[in-house]
Amino acid sequence: MDKVIRFASDKGVVIFSKSSCCLCYTVNILFQELGVNPMVYEIDQDPDCREIERALLRMGCATAVPAVFVGGKFIGSTNEVMSLHLSGSLIPLVRPYLQQPQS
Numbered sequence: 001m002d003k004v005i006r007f008a009s010d011k012g013v014v015i016f017s018k019s020s021c022c023l024c025y026t027v028n029i030l031f032q033e034l035g036v037n038p039m040v041y042e043i044d045q046d047p048d049c050r051e052i053e054r055a056l057l058r059m060g061c062a063t064a065v066p067a068v069f070v071g072g073k074f075i076g077s078t079n080e081v082m083s084l085h086l087s088g089s090l091i092p093l094v095r096p097y098l099q100q101p102q103s
Contacts, residue, residue, distance in 0.1 A: 001055040001058065001059070003048065003051075003052065003055070004016070004052060004055045004056060004059065005072075007039075007041050007048040008067075008069035008072055008074070009072040011038070011039040011097075012036070012040060012070065012071060012094070012097030013023070013031055013036050013037075013039070013069070013094060013097050014038060014039045014040075014068070014069040014097060015027060015028055015031070015038045015039070015040045015041070015067070015068050015069075016041050016043055016052070016056060016064070016066065016067040017040050017041065017042050017043065017065050017066050018042065018043060018044045019042050019044055019045065019064050019102055020033050020044070021065055021066065023065075023066055023077075023078045024040075024065050026078070027066045027068060027078055027081055028040055028066075030081065030082075030085065031094070034090070034091060034094060034098070035098045035099050036094050036097050036098060036099065037083075038068075041065060043064070052064075053055075053065075056074055059074055060074060060078050061074070061076075061098040062076075062079070063077055063078075064097055065077075066078060066081075068079050068080075068081050070093050070094060070097070071093075071096070075093065085087065
């Protein structure tokens with residue numbers, strides 16, 4: 001779990017992902033379209049992949065990936081991220097990490 005917390009705190013927006021996961025790709029593209037350049041950590045490229053998955057599940061992820069952290073805080077997986085976006089609550093969360101101003 002320490003590894004997850006360390007990576008989640010490395011950058012403003014961090015997505016734990018698997019390279020073959022289409023939902024991970026979708027969440028990543030959403031953040032990029034909002035003007036955020038997230039750090040994407042492909043857990044399937046890590047020898048500790050299973051341990052990382054278990055840690056993410058223990059932290060409250062419904063599914064191991066995608067797991068999105070903003071400012072070191074877990075905000076959710078695909079459903080939670082999309083709900084935040086549709087309700088207008090996602091941009092205020094990521095505003096400090098925007099590369100370009102949003103109108």
